[in-house]
Amino acid sequence: MTSRSSTLDLVLLWHMHQPDYRDYKTGEYMLPWVYLHAIKDYTDMAHHLEKHPNIRLVVNFVPVLLDQLEDYADQFTHGTIRDPLLRLLAVPDLDRISPAERRLILNSCFLNNHDTMLRPYPSYQYLRDLYDHLLKMGDKELMYISGQYLADLLVWYHLAWTGESVRRENECVVNLMSQGKLFSHGDRMLLFHLIGKLIQNIIPRYRKLAESGQIELSTTPHYHPLAPLLIDFTSARDSLPEAMLPTSPVYPGGRKRVAFHLQSAIDSHRRRFGSDPAGVWPAEGAVSEPLLDILIEHGRQWCASGEGVLANSLRKSHPDQPLPARNEYLYRPYRFETGNSSILCFYRDDQLSDMIGFEYSKWFGHDAAENFMQRLKQIRNEIHNNPAPVVSVILDGENAWESYPYNGYYFLNDLYEMLEKSPDIRTTTFREYSAGLSESKVKVTRLPALTAGSWVYGSFSTWIGDHDKNLAWELLCAAKHSYDLVMQGPRLTDEEKTAAGKQLASCESSDWFWWFGDYNSPHSVESFDFAFRRNLANLYRLLKIPAPVTILEPISRGGTSTGESGAMRHAAS
Structure with missing residues (x-):
């Protein structure tokens, strides 16, 4: 591994995801975003990697996206x-x-x-x-x-x-x-x-890039569930103690559902790419201690989350100490332990990630790439007493480019060229970096306590805590109660139970809850509101029981709020 004293490691993780847009009753697609992003973004992102073979990075594919592709x-x-x-x-x-x-x-x-x-x-x-x-x-x-x-x-x-x-x-x-x-x-x-x-x-194309060693492919629990909330709604109060929660105290059997989504993702990865994924980007970078326990139980070596989660966790771990300077705590992995096992946790640089996601689209591509490199060099110069500094830049690998001229072509091309030529910045993957830590026997800082949260604001407020989001959770909880009762009886054949299970998994996606709220446009909210309720209706149909009338009425209508909306968010409010 390159000398740690002179080189800064950079891990870029491009997260590729779309929710399940299939209508399980008709087989028709309710929205076209999978194939549109396929011909634009997944294609372009592969092209840039093929043209820059010395770039190393992580591509995270959510299995439900691969299913649809x-x-x-x-x-x-x-x-x-x-x-x-x-x-x-x-x-x-x-x-x-x-x-x-x-x-x-x-x-x-x-x-x-x-x-x-x-x-x-x-x-x-x-x-x-x-x-x-x-x-x-x-x-x-x-x-x-x-x-x-x-x-x-x-x-x-x-x-x-x-x-x-x-x-x-x-x-x-x-x-x-x-x-x-x-x-x-x-x-x-x-x-x-x-x-x-x-x-x-x-x-x-991506399998070939992985087989060549150029990229690491990681995964997410299969249908992109907000796993900590499935396990325990009260985890939302770790970062927001006054958060309003659904009337249902817990999601029934949530821990078992998370384990199902994770194992299904591992099986999907093995089938498609010929190996198990070393690491996991949990849906929305949302983590909690019970979720990390599940990741460890399933043998995963690394996971990643947001900078806000790390800051909150350090405050929780050391309540009597002020938070150190950002450069002193952010650019390193942390080890979370349970029993005799552990997992490495990486945390994204929110500022750099958001520059790509929101700001550089307004710049000339070359200027944006140069600015990114300058910021990395400044980080390298300001880091002290860290034998293995690593910067984690993690963001959506598809939605950002729509705002860039030429789909971000010049920015990505120039950025990859500059990174390939840089003597000070080394692109790598989380798996490769972790292996280097073991080889060089670098001591990894232990994280005594973890505050549950996501990459967005360090909390779960995007998915729970207001009337519309909580109502959606309550409708899902009611459907899960019905699902559990039917699964215990003789009503369905094994094949019918499998079909109902897939439909439930689609209902558990985090994406539906993302869109509910008056900060999103009525058009977007209407589309996802309809899809979520259609999925619930199909679940009841597959269970062969009547659907409650409550799913016939819209959950959320959107609004005209000036807050952030759309498929992307800044990490900090």
Whole structure:
């Protein structure tokens, strides 16, 4: 391992995740975000790694995302497309589609960052201007929109969601963007088949990168549950003592459910990538002492969380001492022990992670990359009495790039080039870094106590604690009670029990609770509110018992709050 006195280790972890958008009753996808991020972000991120073979980093794939990527790949193989928007791209005559399908195209195909994904393309902007003009005249005018308009809109939406690396290297995309309009069914089919090829190559590309040793692949409990809350709602009060909790005292059988999600993730990883994952990024970096016990029981070697969790834990561990300077405690791993076993815990640098997630998109790519490097060098110069300094930069590997020009192409390319050439900064993985600690016999600081929390604000306030979020938990608890009762009886066959179990797991995802609240837009809240209640309804259907009328009413409607909203958050409030 490189000398610790002169080199700063950097671990970049890109977290790849989408919740389960499948309707378990119809098999249809309720939202298209898996395949859209696949052709844009998962594709581009693999491309940058392939072009910079000396970069080492961690890619965290949530198994439920991989499930859906494989499902889309199979759809293209077998010719049955179960995503309504993707299916419409291949419809021969768009003049003959239903009013509902027309509305789906018009309501979906402007959903992107207009500054980076619409306005740069005059032909796409023209379609938007025409739509706005007709909208001012009334909804009825939209029914006069031609099939050709819908064809052009579908093509441009998918072109806008195509990765920058694909645009630069694929002749089909270059030709379609040059053509600009009047796309034929043949044009649409070329794009359709390209989408299939891109999706089918994603998992093999990352598996190859892992097999070469360039990246470490880590995992998350299978359906991305907020594990500490499944185990114990009162863990929310570790960081927020006055937090309002659901009326249900606990989620029934929550610890067993977390163990199920984790073991399922390990099995998924082994099947897809040929090995067990060494580490786990818990959903939302949400940790608690009982969760770490489960990770240790399942043999995981490392996990990671947010900087706020570490600060709160150090205050809890040493209540009579002031918190040291940030550079003295953040850039090192900590060992959490239970019995004779332990796990290494890493904590993200919130400032650096948020610069990538929120700020650098406003900069020129080269300038942003240089600033990132300067910040790393400043950290290296300010660290003392730390034989193995490591900076952990952990963030969403998909949603950030929509705000960047060219999908972050120049920023990532320049950043990786600078890191490859730097004599002072070494990119590595958590597994490789941990192995180096053992080889060099570096003593790892023990963490006596852990304060439960997540990477967002160091708490669980994004997922529990207000009326709407708590109501969602109460509906889920009621469904789990029913699930447990049915599972104990003879009502279902083994196959039916398996189907109900998968549907329950989807209901347990943290994503539904993320979106409830008046700080999110009504449109986003409506989509996820509907999906969550649809999942609950399907669970009751699979259990062969009537669904309660309470799931027929919206849980949350969103609002106009000026607070943070959308698929990303700053780490600190």
